[in-house]
Amino acid sequence: MGTIINKKVSFNRLCILALAFALFSHRLLAAEPLLKDPALSACVNEHMLRQHWSEAAAVLELHCANRGIVSAAGLEQFTQLHTLNLFNNRLQEFSTTPMAQLRSLNLAGNQLTHLSLTHFPQLQTLLVFNNQLKTLTLHNLPEFTSLKGNNNQLLEWRYEHLPKLEKVLLFNNKMPTIDIYHLPALKIMDVRQNPMPDPLYDAMNKMTGVTFMHDGNAPDWK
Numbered sequence: 001m002g003t004i005i006n007k008k009v010s011f012n013r014l015c016i017l018a019l020a021f022a023l024f025s026h027r028l029l030a031a032e033p034l035l036k037d038p039a040l041s042a043c044v045n046e047h048m049l050r051q052h053w054s055e056a057a058a059v060l061e062l063h064c065a066n067r068g069i070v071s072a073a074g075l076e077q078f079t080q081l082h083t084l085n086l087f088n089n090r091l092q093e094f095s096t097t098p099m100a101q102l103r104s105l106n107l108a109g110n111q112l113t114h115l116s117l118t119h120f121p122q123l124q125t126l127l128v129f130n131n132q133l134k135t136l137t138l139h140n141l142p143e144f145t146s147l148k149g150n151n152n153q154l155l156e157w158r159y160e161h162l163p164k165l166e167k168v169l170l171f172n173n174k175m176p177t178i179d180i181y182h183l184p185a186l187k188i189m190d191v192r193q194n195p196m197p198d199p200l201y202d203a204m205n206k207m208t209g210v211t212f213m214h215d216g217n218a219p220d221w222k
Contacts, residue, residue: 035074036071037070040069040075044064047061047063056078058080062084065085066089068089069091070091075096082102083104091111093113098119101122102123103124105127109129113132114136115133116135117138119140125144125146127148129169133149135158136158139159142164144164144165145165147165149173150169150173155173155174157175157178168183171213172192172194177196178196180200187210187211188212191213191214
């Protein structure tokens with residue numbers, strides 16, 4: 001008799017646990033953020049279930065590489081997000097309101113042609129290599145330290161107020177020039193394989209405290 005009772009108790013406990021999980025899952029699903037892209041939505045839901053995040057404001061990081069994502073619309077709901085990885089998807093644009101807590105943004109390996117980021121107060125690292133970028137605009141990123149934007153089609157990089165930027169990798173682009181004079185924390189810049197003029201390379205060579213990598217008079221930058 002005791003064995004039968006114990007089995008019933010165990011069965012009841014399993015039922016209670018299953019019910020609790022179902023209720024919890026329902027609560028999460030009821031709080032699902034509205035996202036345009038179904039692949040991004042699926043990735044977000046996986047993160048929320050795994051981390052027991054019940055609402056968009058609770059989400060701290062999203063790693064959604066290699067998902068076939070074509071739109072990032074709706075990410076502005078994630079107000080506490082500090083890490084966003086959208087590597088190797090199919091994004092042709094990335095437009096969102098400033099994300100106050102975002103520190104790391106990986107948009108590399110997409111199909112972006114233009115990108116503008118303004119007023120991201122905590123952003124430190126941006127990866128946008130292996131896109132099709134022609135223009136890149138970075139304004140008012142007070143904590144920004146590292147940019148990796150090589151292997152694009154960049155004709156112009158516009159920036160303003162990047163007081164902590166130390167590392168700039170923009171090799172293998174199409175920039176005819178670059179402003180090297182308003183980056184007070186710069187330590188390393190790689191602009192090889194860009195059609196820049198020799199006087200600019202001379203100016204780079206004369207600047208102290210910064211390591212520049214460039215092609216100089218090399219005829220094979222193409």
